[in-house]
Amino acid sequence: MGKFKKSKSGGQPAINTASLPDIVFMLLFFFMVSTTMKEVDMKVLVSPAQATELVKLERKELVTFIYVGIPLRAFQSLYGTEPRIQLNDQFATVKDIQSYIAQSRDNMRESDQAKMIVSIKADKESPMGVITDIKQALRKAAALKINYSANQVAQ
């Protein structure tokens, strides 16, 4: 039958690469779905605290982050070595938190605004004084659902 041609003698036949785009697309979609873009450039050093009773932050669009830690070396001449607060891409003080919360709340869908979660990502060695000030500011801003960011304790 003519359907199966005998391969020509001599010389390797070229591998069919027609399915290559499909495979690559599959990988591409996987990474597109599983990806979370880095939203901010870290300006403070945060080595996460550890805990066991952890909850996952499921819906990223509900979460607003507040970072606390010692400024990275490049910023230490300007901002010192005391733990500082970072909101978005900037150093901030406790006073800025309320407007920051109000702003990120405005950016959310109206139906989601009540479910807003503020995640406090603090360096494990930062003193509670800063954290408490943040908590007070959050109470004033009526952002009561918070999440102390932590990693699973390594076994």
Added chain:
Amino acid sequence: MNAGSMADIAFLLLIFFLVTTTMDSDTGLARTLPPIVPVDQEPPPPIKDRNVFRVLLNSQNQLLVGGELMDISDLKEAAKEFIENPEHKDDLPEFKEEEVSLLGVVEISKGVVSLQSDRQTEYQAYLMVQNELAAAYNELRQALSRKKFAKNYVDLEDEERKAVREVYPQRISEAEPKNVGGK
């Protein structure tokens, strides 16, 4: 149409996503802050001493529970005993009987955990205390849901979970921090 360049384009996108991707998912301890109390509101009635589980954390990250120095590893058991009060001791919290849907009339502890930290306390130490307290509540809830529903707490239906939560409500109150060891 020539689709030969499709693979190249897809590769380019793929590499872009590979580089920008961060796989880590965010985890943490979920907590709810108390709302701000209006100034003109009357202060709540005082709570009996036996109903309060006082946890103090000083600037040296030392733990004082009910007036005694305690290691963090013992906190969970102590908290569990306080909340549960299995032998109805006089110096542990009282109970109130209440009707809970699905479970009938249950004795609910009136115990409140009070947590106070210093401004110089390390965040990690504070978080460990929060963690141990949460663990105590989680274990009690888990035990109850195994006993009553023969299921793990995480697998309960919404209504069942609500009932279990009503029996063991998480009552952790945080006092304003002191500044003793500070500058």
